[in-house]
Amino acid sequence: MRIAVYPGSFDPITYGHLDVVSRAAAVFDRVVIGVLVNPAKGAPFFPTEERVKVIREAIGECCPADVAERVEVESFEGLTVDFCRRRKAGFVVRGLRAISDFESELQMAHTNRKLAPEVDTVFFMTALEHSYLSSSLVKEIAALGGNVDQMVPPSVAKRLAARGRGL
Numbered sequence: 001m002r003i004a005v006y007p008g009s010f011d012p013i014t015y016g017h018l019d020v021v022s023r024a025a026a027v028f029d030r031v032v033i034g035v036l037v038n039p040a041k042g043a044p045f046f047p048t049e050e051r052v053k054v055i056r057e058a059i060g061e062c063c064p065a066d067v068a069e070r071v072e073v074e075s076f077e078g079l080t081v082d083f084c085r086r087r088k089a090g091f092v093v094r095g096l097r098a099i100s101d102f103e104s105e106l107q108m109a110h111t112n113r114k115l116a117p118e119v120d121t122v123f124f125m126t127a128l129e130h131s132y133l134s135s136s137l138v139k140e141i142a143a144l145g146g147n148v149d150q151m152v153p154p155s156v157a158k159r160l161a162a163r164g165r166g167l
């Protein structure tokens with residue numbers, strides 16, 4: 001069984017992330033989306049449990065059943081490679097949107113490989129139509145009243161709108 005962990009902040013998940021999930025599911029038997037509890041970027045906009053819940057809903061909404069049944073979502077703390085070991089995953093999956101992502105992703109891949117030589121990193125090029133997307137931009141647009149329906153799944157758009165209305 002080829003198991004891959006797709007780690008990230010997913011604050012919130014976008015169609016770009018979901019594209020990477022579908023691509024990874026075409027290659028691996030199981031994809032475990034690992035939601036980092038405390039991203040280095042600072043306090044998350046959505047609490048951990050909400051990010052996990054939203055991703056599960058988004059997978060149900062956007063992925064065909066044969067993909068959805070092979071995708072798990074779990075939060076984790078600590079090192080990504082330790083999470084991989086716990087989940088018996090031999091691979092880390094990451095998406096590359098543009099050349100600007102490459103440098104930090106290369107550094108992370110090399111570091112993870114140094115920490116855990118048995119875990120390899122596999123990159124998927126995010127689909128061109130989603131390559132401009134980032135979670136931070138989505139949050140900014142939603143906060144300023146813009147429409148993010150083409151950027152995030154309905155479960156996320158609904159929550160961003162509710163936050164905007166102070167709910």
Ligand code: PNS
Pocket residue numbers: 007008009010036039040078079080081107108109111112
């Ligand atoms: O969605 P993000 O914020 O780009 O994801 C970054 C993430 C979660 C993959 C990275 O910060 C990470 O792996 N953090 C866990 C701590 C860790 O393992 N650090 C060493 C990685 S080189």
